[in-house]
Amino acid sequence: MSRARAPGPGRAGAAGLSVPLVVLAWLTQFLVGTDLFVVAPLLPDIARSLHVSASSTGLLITAFSIAYVVASPFAGWLADHRDRATILVWALVLFSVANVATAVAPNFALLLLTRVVAGVAAAATGPTVYALVSTRARPQARAQVLAVVGSGLLTALWVGAPAGAVLGQHLGWQAAFLILAAGTFLLAFPHAVVWRSRAVAPAPPRTPARTPARGSRTATGVAVAGVAVTTLWAFSVYSLYTFLGVALHADGRASDVTWLLVVYGVGAVIGGQLGGRFADRTGAVRVTRAALALTAALEVAVALAYPVTWALACTLGLFACAGYAFFPAQQRHLVDAFPERATGMLSWNNSALFVGLSVAGAVGGQIVDAFGYPVLLYVAAALCVPAVLVAGGRPARLGANPTAEEVRS
Template structure:
């Protein structure tokens, strides 16, 4: 059975080969590198346009706001049109925005280019996740999502530093040219590898009246906002706190420990979600996130213990995300891209709140106090996370 767009129905998918998964991983890595590389390049950009470093921070804000606003709309379009072509158009637009970033003659044009990049990015990540999740076998859906999501996490601790080095030695404009070329080249294989393939017939979808409503969806993705605030309140100000404490030399390898923990955590969370109820995995991850964030606050003065605590915290925290994605896709298979788009928007909202509120807390109370508050926020997220509404007695569970 096929969907109205001609794509295989969720329960009839024969599975994914390595090629599409690698392609999806590379896409997430390059788009993630573009997102994370801006911060270390801000001093170079500020010097080029004679603006303050604080002023260049608008570039990050503009990208994030554009992404949050556009993501639900992009998901709505993707669920009603061919997802592969939506992804191709988004990648071409993203590449053009990076060319505009590299060639911008003034700061105003640069700001507009970053807004366009944010709009285009909103159509890439959720669409990639939806294409992968709806074609992966249900038994390994969360694991495949975790593998693809690790591209974004790898960009956090590999792609961004590499881009920073490029900015230092060949100029910040060249870094964006390279990213533009990479995303443009990726658009071509995406146009072919996701073409609909014949699939065996499957049982009819459940009646519309039995599907969870929009209120359930909003409630589900709100958990991601709380999770993101908890996680990124720790990450955003970690380097600043270490610099202020005279431990600047420890920043690179502590971030590597964090990054490795995050990548491993995503894989663990994916495997567990495929073998157990995804909501149980999200609740367990949130509970561990709260506990370990408090541990990080306690051992913050001890560098060795801090490295171990950061790795464990990241492992627990990032186990949440693939389980949450699988949970959303399982609940709303016909609206998979839209729900994953909402989820990504919720992530950016939590991240933005962590940056805005966290800075004030660090200034007034100090970094450890922010960690205790972040841990406290993860607790209600754990309590409100809930699964699929109960089924009538005797109704069979879908495979």
């Protein structure tokens, strides 16, 4: 067994990862996230360019999401049974090719196909990055590292996508995808090298299994519960986000959309960092349950504050902070519970996120049209309650020396 090297100059000390390595992972998530989120503001330009209706272009987002959900579990399984770094490099290359094909697609049918390929590549990229950094980070800083890397995706939400939209307005929507293709292709080269030169942080010694502790579950039960909880969380969080701009436009507050989304984005980044830090210190399961409970309470607060813009801004920032504290803690919980299947579990977790996001988009619009935006928030808040009740748990077979996470949960 190889020994983990002691932190040296330029390394992230307690985290067990160098700062450049974390930055590389962050940039990867930022570019892949920008590719996901930039499509929405570019849809009108794409529709005009390819002479299709604006409603038809929405299929580009749907195709990407469905491809991601379907491909992610298989990509995670493949990464767990092959070299993760190799899978990541080839996924980035495929992602670059898909974006070049997106930029040069001569018609809408081919464009739709390129987004399917991009979704498959993204499914093999995000969870593999998370698994690589989590399994190489020191256990006491695992959730913090996941939160930092995950903030790249959140930053894409409120920085990368608007920047891509501005670029599209001045240089054409194709330019945004060509730049993203170049960026992800260049990142493939350092990824091909750095993960092979890093020793994995040592895992706790394996010992014979003992009788399951009270409250423990089968491995399948923990996996299913984790996927279900993430789906409910994603519906609650993204139903609010997806239809906020639509509701504000309908109420004559279109000028407030941009800065309120910035408040939301900043709150999400802060929440992710806090969630990761507290998960490492107090236990991932405690943080997931607390974050879900706060998400439900604050979503009700957003619904009540919605008519008053300044109150909406305050509650919106707090909601995003609480809501996004959940995700790095959930990731750490799954990695701790299934260390040998980390990529697979994180892939299922990301698929669950996309399922919740897709259902929120499909069902949320119907609720808003029929009953109004605040009612959607009440429904989403109610779905967090069962998520709190089933969150956490661990596989029944535990070693004689349980980890800190097992003790805390």
